Amino acid sequence: MNRFVLAAATAAALGACSASTEQAGLDIPAIEAGELSQTTMVDITRELSSDAFEGRMPGSPGEEKTVALLTERFQAAGLEPGNNGSWVQKVPLVEITGRDYAPLSIKGQGVNLSFQYQQDWVGVTYREEAATALADSELVFVGYGIVAPEKGWNDYAGIDMKGKTAVILVNDPDFATEGLEGPFNGKAMTYYGRWSYKYEEAARQGAAGAIIVHDTAPASYGWNVVESSWSGPQAYAQRGENAPPLTQMNAWVQKGVAEQIAKAAGKDLATLSAEAAKKGFKPMPLGLTVSTSFQSDIRTFESQNVIGILRGKTRPEEYVIHTAHWDHLGRCTPAPDGDDICNGAVDNATGTAALVALAEAHAKAGAPDRSLVFLAVTAEESGLLGAHYYAENPVFPLSQTVGGINMDAFLVGGTSKDVTAVGLGKSQLDEFLENALTADGRTVTPDPNPEAGYYYRSDHFAFAKRGVPFLYVDGGEDLAEGGREAGAALAAEYRDKRYHGPKDEFDENWDWSGVMADLQLFYRIGRMLAESASWPNWNEGDEFRAIRDQSCAAGAGCGS
Template sequence: MITTRIKTGFIAATAALTLTACDMMGASEPALDIPEVAAGDISQATMVDITRTLSSDEFEGRMPGTIGEELTVALLTEKFEAAGIQPGNGDSWIQDVPLVEITGKNFAPLTITNGETDLVYDFGSEWVGVTYREDAQTQLANSELVFVGYGINAPERDWNDYEGVDVTGKTVVILVNDPDWQTQGLEGPFNGRAMTYYGRWTYKYEEAARQGAEGAIIVHDAEPASYGWNVVESSWSGAQAYPEYGANAPTRTLVNGWVQKDVAREILSAAGQDLDALSEAAKSKDFKPVELGFTASTSFQNDIRKFMSKNVIGVLPGATRPDEYVIHTAHWDHLGRCTPAPDGDDICNGAVDNATGTAALVALAEAHGKAGAPDRSLVFLAVTAEESGLLGAHYYAENPVFPLAQTVGGINMDAFDMAGPAKDVTVVGPGKSQLDLFLEAALVADGRVQTPNPSPEAGYYYRSDHFAFAKRGVPMLYLDGGQDLIDGGREAGAALANDYRANRYHGPKDEFDENWDWSGVVADLQLFYSLGRMMAMSTSWPNWNEGDEFKATRDAACAGSETGC
């Protein structure tokens, strides 16, 4: 319990934050109401027990549509009910999420040719690809290749990498991340070192489809992608889940894929181009797409399975303003069976990612339930299919049980560090919304500080479930464990983070360890508890900061709501 530390010094902290809020919102705007809250009764035993169970081999890596999902949903509904909260979807704990699972097989090589020179690349080691279309057979045949730089069309930034070329029926070759990712600071046409949504592979494929492309191939580069080819290969092979779009399906490309950087270099060289020179040219908004004079061909078969996956939703109704909501999110799914480790283990258990975050939902629900209902309602949402592209979160955001205009804001939890307690907390996407003021108050009261994400170029703010809500205007916080460890400082924190990413992330060795140190996790959960409680006891409606890409969406939602923000 850290009740004393939360209360101590709060008046001074609140005074400082009131000035900060006035500076941020303008002198004529009222300061945010950031109330004092006591600490929660966080159960470490709950965290340990649920994380251990969810990441056991019995759950087979929690792939949507498998026995692992059935076991996970049953466990979460049981634990939510025991925590004393109520079903979040009427009298049901469940929101059905219709998905299509497409498993590619019998992949032909990717063949690049101009009629004289043939370049042939093997699936898995040199390229990977999938289809978003529900076709038993996928065939990309002699599709003309066009290099389109970063594949961005952003009118508000006076930037269009597709200008002057019709890519209908063609295959576009696209660089990963944003044009200014190598900038050391955060100033630039695309926020400098910090990735924007335009840098994410999801956007690049969506824009290629809008432009009429038949295929879209991203050039993998470990630094701007922020992960190695092993992550691409494991994530983009095997079963892939997508929303079942139905009659109103958006335009989709035939094939979306990745190639190794050396493969792209060889293709461009054969076309008389230089990858480094084109990459440099693509940093400018004056860049023009380059038709390569080669075509791409490949084919593969698809096993198609339609199934209903599930989001699990619980709610603690508010005592005085139950129609105003604060949301907590975490994804329960992982990769199921995946590329085997050298010892033959092929279950990606996802203990850290994200059995820990799922367990945190239950632990927070317990703590808030023990404390009693706050003024606003608290929502606990465990979403499906994050690993397939945030599908469960996007489905909820498109079909919200609780109106988004009445959702004050929220907190996302995706993988807790097992590094022990830290002096800080890592903020992913700092400076985006007025929720930063709630965070600052909670940190001051807790005696900790915030550290910006050390890899802004990775675009982590656009890579987890909170993004589905942010995209639709709801302010969301995304925090990671601290980097400045009490035992070992920043050097130890960096070493542990690098070890996890290199040896366990999205692999079979992300397994539960009975020797884990949970003290840092419990400290972070205390912070999340305080943040949720502050938002739920506040009378304010925090917004995005001026200039943020999501503010206009929030303003429009608020203007159209009679009962919400």
């Protein structure tokens, strides 16, 4: 999920800055500008986002066309197949499509509420079962649904959730904090604030159901995004033996629905939320039950990551990875004009095209010392499934992977004086970014919305959580024409009118100058890493530092 779903980027002046990093001994070579083709960017973005690709849903004919196109273009660029002679890595998935939804029924003494699917709530099951029936499950308000022993925090303390349904707030307890200080990093979201964690924890607690309360500000996206993303076919990784437990149903409800439920329980949602933000919060049974049912159509299939490699000339067993997800939502909720194809032109046909354009430029420049890997992953929209599968089953050992750059949606809107770095200050890769920006005469702006937790929401996270340093850099906030006000308007227009909807379509009138400038930056960084002798690490104290150190020691990699 890309950063532009957030509320429009603040127009207040954000001074360009960079966080301090460990600099001892870093080898950062100077790199000449690459020969990057705007024609490649335009042509591939146009083709991938055409109606012929039907929104690039994994397992669809659109996937077949996407994989064929990428294979052809990687080969023409001068890459070799990246998976032991194959261009693809098979990713086993299951597709579950819910249908025939009953209303969400809330009952109690003198209470009988009914809420309509999609309008008021959405829900899915991760279980491969044809029928789901949640019947008279006791509702329990569990605050933010967090169990964090290292912080002395347990929102499930003292309650047996077996057969019950958890009602959960989105984000972290201290998300409204102005600064970055607090038990959960203040306004900067942690992984505990992500919906994926909350559903996983509810399942670990034995809950039958989990319902997250949607609120636009802490979620950082509107109900329209939830409704379009959580209805229709849903892809998941196939579960193996000894898989973690699952709830029967995971759901979202509109905030207004949650307020009605709280009132029916004789409580106030705002008051409950304030109590949940305090350490020592205890779960609260609401004295109500929830019921619903739906059917599921189940299809198992294999999707594909596409992998190309430009072999290094002196250290080919050391790897620098570029990632982008090729998938999108397929057919989705129709626009008023009846268009039901979510074409995903910005998200992420642009990033997929960038993989090809970068591959072409690096191949033209000749092989660098280290190998460059170009990885187009599947099923990002379903929870980073392709990236997680690769990271769990790496073609190239993670201990021999120097680092990477992730590209998730180039918002096309002219040049900017800066770029926005998500996760700035986490690793020594910041130094490579700073050097590349200096070469291009640009600056870096820290993520203006750390509360949205974007570092945990795109494909690089699959690598970061396993220790591999990754950069996630978006387009700038400060446009050359119109400054930060224009940047905020551009982000707002995309978020409100196009993101995860049928109108994220290719436009022949787009100004690609800013995209090409950003692509030049990524070229320099990738080339710097591939020509460097250094192994950049996470900064001391970062959550991923210990994982990287252990990986390097266990795998006899990372330059050892």
